[in-house]
Amino acid sequence: MVTEDFPVLVLGTHNAKKKREMALLLAAEGWELRSLADYPQSLEVEETGTTFAENARLKASVQARHLGVWVIGEDSGLEVDALDGRPGIFSARYSDPGATDERNNDKLLEELAGLPLEKRSARYVCHIALSDAEGNILAEVERNCRGRILFERSGHHGFGYDPLFEIVEYHQTFGQLSDTVKSCLSHRARAMRAFVREISRLLPERKPPKEAITSNLTTFRFG
Ligand code: IMP
Numbered sequence: 224m225v226t227e228d229f230p231v232l233v234l235g236t237h238n239a240k241k242k243r244e245m246a247l248l249l250a251a252e253g254w255e256l257r258s259l260a261d262y263p264q265s266l267e268v269e270e271t272g273t274t275f276a277e278n279a280r281l282k283a284s285v286q287a288r289h290l291g292v293w294v295i296g297e298d299s300g301l302e303v304d305a306l307d308g309r310p311g312i313f314s315a316r317y318s319d320p321g322a323t324d325e326r327n328n329d330k331l332l333e334e335l336a337g338l339p340l341e342k343r344s345a346r347y348v349c350h351i352a353l354s355d356a357e358g359n360i361l362a363e364v365e366r367n368c369r370g371r372i373l374f375e376r377s378g379h380h381g382f383g384y385d386p387l388f389e390i391v392e393y394h395q396t397f398g399q400l401s402d403t404v405k406s407c408l409s410h411r412a413r414a415m416r417a418f419v420r421e422i423s424r425l426l427p428e429r430k431p432p433k434e435a436i437t438s439n440l441t442t443f444r445f446g
Pocket of ligand 1 (some may be wrong): 270297327
């Protein structure tokens with residue numbers, strides 16, 4: 224349901240690195256953004272879905288109803304062909320329930336041990352859903368980014384599996400490529416661009432005027 228006033232969009236993630244990537248991608252399009260850091264009463268939404276889409280919708284609609292604002296839910300992860308799509312929706316907790324990026328990457332290398340490069344193809348997937356304050360999903364998109372899993376880590380940019388995930392055309396991992404390059408090529412960047420097109424269609428006349436960045440790190444308004 225479109226409200227009379229231009230709605231503030233809240234990025235429904237507690238992951239600081241994802242939040243940063245998404246804030247940069249959306250702010251460049253002129254939307255007023257907030258993050259969960261602006262809402263101390265925000266929830267930790269349990270990911271009980273069986274697909275990226277279900278989890279993104281859950282994160283958006285549960286948080287939106289709770290906070291009474293429009294929320295963007297995002298769910299993403301890594302699908303490795305040789306592992307029949309694992310770790311998939313379990314990417315964040317692949318090695319164990321309290322997983323770290325370090326342990327997840329170790330487990331991935333162990334599971335792929337002995338496989339030659341041509342059998343290490345993989346893709347990152349990102350699903351984004353927008354919920355209004357009543358929990359209705361107004362827009363959603365899913366995009367991916369293909370690459371392959373190298374034999375050892377390279378680079379320190381990005382997060383998660385980035386040091387192992389090579390973009391074949393660049394001969395470099397997302398750990399080596401700059402944030403600027405990742406913000407053009409990644410699953411999240413592709414999904415965000417498509418998402419911005421979707422919400423611009425949804426609220427064509429409500430795009431805010433271009434303004435300078437005036438605010439703190441978690442609240443942006445510029446275009
Ligand atoms: P989520 O918070 O449940 O969506 O989990 C996402 C998980 O997928 C992260 O913790 C990472 O392990 C992985 N992931 C998603 N996007 C990226 C990315 O851009 N780079 C590296 N790992 C990612």
